[in-house]
Amino acid sequence: MLSPQSAIPLYQQLKDDLREKIKTGALGPDERLPSERELCAQYHVSRMTVRQALAELVNEGLLYRTHGKGTFVARPRIDQELVRVTPFESTLRSKGLRPATKILGSRMVSADYEMATALAIPLLSPLVNLTLLGLGNEQPVAYYSAYFPEKIGHKMVEAARLRLSQGVSFTTYDLYNDLPEVSPARLTQSFEAIAADDRLAEILQVSPGKPLMHITTVVYLEDGRPSEYRHSYYRADMYRFHITRPAK
Amino acid sequence: MLSPQSAIPLYQQLKDDLREKIKTGALGPDERLPSERELCAQYHVSRMTVRQALAELVNEGLLYRTHGKGTFVARPRIDQELVRVTPFESTLRSKGLRPATKILGSRMVSADYEMATALAIPLLSPLVNLTLLGLGNEQPVAYYSAYFPEKIGHKMVEAARLRLSQGVSFTTYDLYNDLPEVSPARLTQSFEAIAADDRLAEILQVSPGKPLMHITTVVYLEDGRPSEYRHSYYRADMYRFHITRPAK
DNA sequence: AAGTGGTCTAGACCACCGA
DNA sequence: CGGTGGTCTAGACCACTTT
Numbered sequence: 001m002l003s004p005q006s007a008i009p010l011y012q013q014l015k016d017d018l019r020e021k022i023k024t025g026a027l028g029p030d031e032r033l034p035s036e037r038e039l040c041a042q043y044h045v046s047r048m049t050v051r052q053a054l055a056e057l058v059n060e061g062l063l064y065r066t067h068g069k070g071t072f073v074a075r076p077r078i079d080q081e082l083v084r085v086t087p088f089e090s091t092l093r094s095k096g097l098r099p100a101t102k103i104l105g106s107r108m109v110s111a112d113y114e115m116a117t118a119l120a121i122p123l124l125s126p127l128v129n130l131t132l133l134g135l136g137n138e139q140p141v142a143y144y145s146a147y148f149p150e151k152i153g154h155k156m157v158e159a160a161r162l163r164l165s166q167g168v169s170f171t172t173y174d175l176y177n178d179l180p181e182v183s184p185a186r187l188t189q190s191f192e193a194i195a196a197d198d199r200l201a202e203i204l205q206v207s208p209g210k211p212l213m214h215i216t217t218v219v220y221l222e223d224g225r226p227s228e229y230r231h232s233y234y235r236a237d238m239y240r241f242h243i244t245r246p247a248k
Numbered sequence: 249m250l251s252p253q254s255a256i257p258l259y260q261q262l263k264d265d266l267r268e269k270i271k272t273g274a275l276g277p278d279e280r281l282p283s284e285r286e287l288c289a290q291y292h293v294s295r296m297t298v299r300q301a302l303a304e305l306v307n308e309g310l311l312y313r314t315h316g317k318g319t320f321v322a323r324p325r326i327d328q329e330l331v332r333v334t335p336f337e338s339t340l341r342s343k344g345l346r347p348a349t350k351i352l353g354s355r356m357v358s359a360d361y362e363m364a365t366a367l368a369i370p371l372l373s374p375l376v377n378l379t380l381l382g383l384g385n386e387q388p389v390a391y392y393s394a395y396f397p398e399k400i401g402h403k404m405v406e407a408a409r410l411r412l413s414q415g416v417s418f419t420t421y422d423l424y425n426d427l428p429e430v431s432p433a434r435l436t437q438s439f440e441a442i443a444a445d446d447r448l449a450e451i452l453q454v455s456p457g458k459p460l461m462h463i464t465t466v467v468y469l470e471d472g473r474p475s476e477y478r479h480s481y482y483r484a485d486m487y488r489f490h491i492t493r494p495a496k
Numbered sequence: 497a498a499g500t501g502g503t504c505t506a507g508a509c510c511a512c513c514g515a
Numbered sequence: 516c517g518g519t520g521g522t523c524t525a526g527a528c529c530a531c532t533t534t
Binding site: 029030048061064072074075076077120184185186187188189190191192193194195209210211212213214218219220222223224225226234236239240241242243244245246247 | 277278296309312320322323324325368432433434435436437438439440441442443457458459460461462466467468470471472473474482484487488489490491492493494495
């Protein structure tokens with residue numbers, strides 16, 4: 001039974017209820033759900049409310065529907081519970097490594113062509129460059145170099161220092177959580193396998209020529225403004241990047 | 249003005265209309281759209297119809313909304329027009345290379361532990377293994393080894409031979425378009441940078457030890473059933489994998 | 497207070513599917 | 516044919532933001 005007076009929207013409650021039934025197995029794979037009109041009657045809500053709940057569950061991949069037949073529970077995917085943005089800390093912990101982060105430096109730079117294009121700002125605009133080293137059991141595993149517009153950047157650096165003083169490991173992802181006024185909406189990332197050059201080999205403590213994963217990220221806010229341009233380099237033997245996405 | 253009698257749903261027509269206005273610049277970045285109620289009046293549709301159109305455009309990242317303020321045009325992202333699943337052929341053409349595909353082989357195998365887990369089938373189930381080589385200007389650039397459940401697999405192999413006989417380059421992505429009864433809904437992929445071992449070095453014509461991008465893919469259909477398990481290896485110097493996704 | 501988006505109702509007609 | 520999801524209407528009340 002849903003609580004109509006609650007602060008939680010009805011369609012959310014219905015979603016949670018159905019999600020629970022699927023997770024516990026009360027609704028098994030390929031099982032047909034009650035029809036939309038039946039759900040209306042069962043939960044005493046209108047069809048729009050039911051449809052909003054079902055639509056979002058289809059979007060999340062938990063249900064699928066066929067016109068004229070009904071709505072069904074999707075087969076669970078292996079990684080259904082995997083987080084979508086792999087957080088640094090849990091990734092290392094799951095490998096049994098003690099995570100830590102070091103701030104290599106923060107400085108002001110002026111935007112070169114690449115940064116200016118990515119961040120949609122004029123050439124030579126002032127940027128804050130924050131470089132971090134991710135460690136697992138004191139061994140370097142990842143190197144980050146992030147560029148922020150000035151205003152966001154100073155706050156990011158502050159947030160990073162705060163995290164560091166608390167002895168918590170983090171990446172720039174985590175720092176966004178410390179700045180509630182800046183919330184990322186989407187990312188573009190490109191993945192490249194590269195061979196370590198002398199500089200990166202030195203930083204990550206591997207032999208030159210060893211494979212590294214190079215990820216270039218642009219973070220965008222809700223209004224479509226870019227808030228960060230970042231290069232990340234991961235030791236290939238320590239890192240695997242996993243992603244789930246709609247086809248087509 | 250929308251055509252109510254048309255086969256195209258009203259909210260689709262509205263979406264297309266707004267999308268057009270954004271693309272042509274009639275609605276610029278950060279510009280406020282008419283309120284939902286105003287759009288109702290302008291287009292002579294109900295608020296639900298307007299909301300469905302707006303919701304989908306927000307979902308696609310073209311608009312953003314703020315409670316109490318209004319709906320706004322998002323800043324365009326650099327890669328807004330980029331396709332989400334990078335097709336082999338256009339990737340190479342954009343680099344000025346003539347793409348081609350070779351079928352290295354197709355054979356029946358029985359599922360080992362890894363394949364069985366990924367495809368959610370019993371151990372030792374019969375699978376079709378299709379191996380392809382992607383070429384650019386006659387040089388190998390990518391190696392694919394895909395495993396399909398028997399039924400789908402035979403059709404895939406047939407589709408591949410047909411494509412080949414037409415002299416078209418393709419990957420297994422493209423083959424799904426030839427099988428309308430099997431339509432992928434989502435993918436999971438993991439990216440790893442590896443060093444070429446002797447076998448891969450031989451296949452891809454690079455020196456052993458050179459970096460390669462190794463992508464492991466599982467393709468899922470609408471009902472959540474896996475339809476393919478695939479290992480792909482790309483020459484790192486020829487390939488860059490690009491992706492856009494929601495944050496969080 | 498007025499306007500915005502967020503949620504919700506109670507109807508309606510259509511196209512698709514199975515018996 | 517009856518039941519299903521897909522689309523749509525014309526209202527309603529709420530929470531949030533700005534004036």
